[in-house]
Amino acid sequence: MKDFGKSDHPAVQAQLDRLAGLSLPEGRLGLDTIRCLLDRLGNPHRSLPPVFHVAGTNGKGSTCAFLRAMLEADGKRVHMTTSPHLVRYNERIRLAGELIADDPLAALLEEVFDAAEGLNPSFFEVTIAAAFLAFSRTPADACVVEVGLGGRFDATNVLEPEALAACGIAALGIDHERFLLAPEEGVPQVPLARIAFEKAGITKRATSLITQSYPEEATLEIERAALAAGAPLSMRGRDWHSSISETALHYADRYGELVLPLPQLPGPHQGDNAALAIAMLRHQDRVNVASGALAAGIRNAKWPARLQLLAPGPLCSGRKVWLDGGHNPDAGKALAAHFAGQRVHLLLGMIEGKDPQAILGPLAPSIASVTAVPISTHEYQPAASYGADIMQAASLEDALNALPDDGLPVLIAGSLYLAGDVLRMNRERPD
Structure with a gap:
């Protein structure tokens, strides 16, 4: 499936027309194509500010929005890439807090397409290559990167341990079954365990992995992934805790307890997403964020089309x-x-x-x-x-x-x- 885009900027529309002609070749899985494309572009994914990488079935986009808002409330310049876009393709690439402008977007996509000659990349692979290339060229203090689909074979999973501040996994559920539950040898057969296995594919060596709490079959897969990678695992209900009262979000971990404002984003589930963002920031040591910024970020976060x-x-x-x-x-x-x-x-x-x-x-x-x-x-x-x-x-x-x-x-x-x-x-x- 392709996410079509329209632009009133002729040069951007010309590149979106090229994107609309791309598709994932049937049966191709893996990261070889995106790695080859990034190599031709000079491996920009190895020259990024510290990255917060977020997977999950539900809530990963909102978690990214909370991360960005908290980091920016602390005065940080933040790059972010999320998907899909809602109205304009530009929404997928945010540079130091601002959506990428049309002229640089058109030039960026043209550069990526030129480098991709003969590789037959997918829509999403081109998009992620463009985002990482833009991120590598614009000064910032942190990056927030949302996984597109799954995790193990997602184009964002080219990120290496040296680039990462923390990895996070939001709520898990059954979705995108055609891709994430496709028959394969050597993978879990229980559906939710398989979903957890795919999402936990973003786990990286010695990089903090912060998660929500899950049923046992999913928990075991995440624990296995963390153990295999030597990744410090911080799981809700065990290593950090959160709850919501009528007036506040209550958060606690080994570093202490916080009483924070309720999210402005509607829905009780947004308290869970905000808490995951807090836990990701508190269980890493590459980007410092003051507790006051956590509170301001909870109030300021915006995430369109979610209630x-x-x-x-x-x-x-x-x-x-x-x-x-x-x-x-x-x-x-x-x-x-x-x-x-x-x-x-x-x-x-x-x-x-x-x-x-x-x-x-x-x-x-x-x-x-x-x-x-x-x-x-x-x-x-x-x-x-x-x-x-x-x-x-x-x-x-x-x-x-x-x-x-x-x-x-x-x-x-x-x-x-x-x-x-x-x-x-x-x-x-x-x-």
């Missing part, structure tokens, strides 16, 4: 509209927790291959109505796949206009690609 309340705009028409890109069972549970005790009209759009029940099942007690909506850039699930009596709207606008004027909030969910459509149409461009 985002849309601003007044063309799509809202005076109505309260929530947006979430979640598409797997754990995302469904997080949405259910947020809307517990409420009624909400659900506009659901999911790409082919995703299970609608991942969202519909947990949210069922709160659903007042369900409307299937299209996704502009991908093949999407038809209304029939959502169950009986579900209407298919021709557009998001049609779906919103057809809702009764009953004052109930609206939730648009099911895909980050759909979320990008929503933000674009509501004129909310992530910055």
Whole structure:
């Protein structure tokens, strides 16, 4: 699957058109291509500021957002690469706190494409090569790098121990089964253990590995990976602890206890993501961050399309509209927790291959109505796949206009690609 991009800058669009023509050759796994491409570019991944590398099924993007906000609250200049983008491809590469500008982005992608001649790289490999090349050329104090898919074979996993400050693993769940549960000899057969095995593939020699807590089958795989790499392992519930009260986030580890503000990002799960970011910063010794910056970062972190309340705009028409890109069972549970005790009209759009029940099942007690909506850039699930009596709207606008004027909030969910459509149409461009 490719993440398409559009730009009103002709030189950027020319490179995005080249990116749109790339695909991962069927059956190719491994890091050989990205390593060869980076070698042709002078191995920029070996010349980065200290890197915080984050994997996970859910919460890794939010953890990255908290890391960036905490580091910046301490006065640090921070590079960051995350995926997918929502509205503009530029969102994938943030240099010293600012999204990369169009002119340098176009030149950067052209340089990477020239170096990639004959390698047949994937969309994501080109993107990561471009990000690391940009990071190596712009002074900064730290990098935050989100894993794209899995961990073991993800293009970001070319990062070497010398570049890393810490590795983190957020919440685990079953997702991207076609790739992460593909039959292979010598790997765990229990699904969640296999997921943990893939995510723990980012573990590096003598580099701190900080994780959430997991069921036993996943915990054992992470422990094995840490032991094999000689990586100090700090796991929630054993080496660090956190909880949320009505007024504060409580965090504790061997260095002491902290009472911190609650995250501004909605949802109780964001307390878990903020705590993982804190633990990653406290269980490494390459970048110092004051406790006051941890508190400021919790308050300041922004992460669009994750339980985002849309601003007044063309799509809202005076109505309260929530947006979430979640598409797997754990995302469904997080949405259910947020809307517990409420009624909400659900506009659901999911790409082919995703299970609608991942969202519909947990949210069922709160659903007042369900409307299937299209996704502009991908093949999407038809209304029939959502169950009986579900209407298919021709557009998001049609779906919103057809809702009764009953004052109930609206939730648009099911895909980050759909979320990008929503933000674009509501004129909310992530910055």
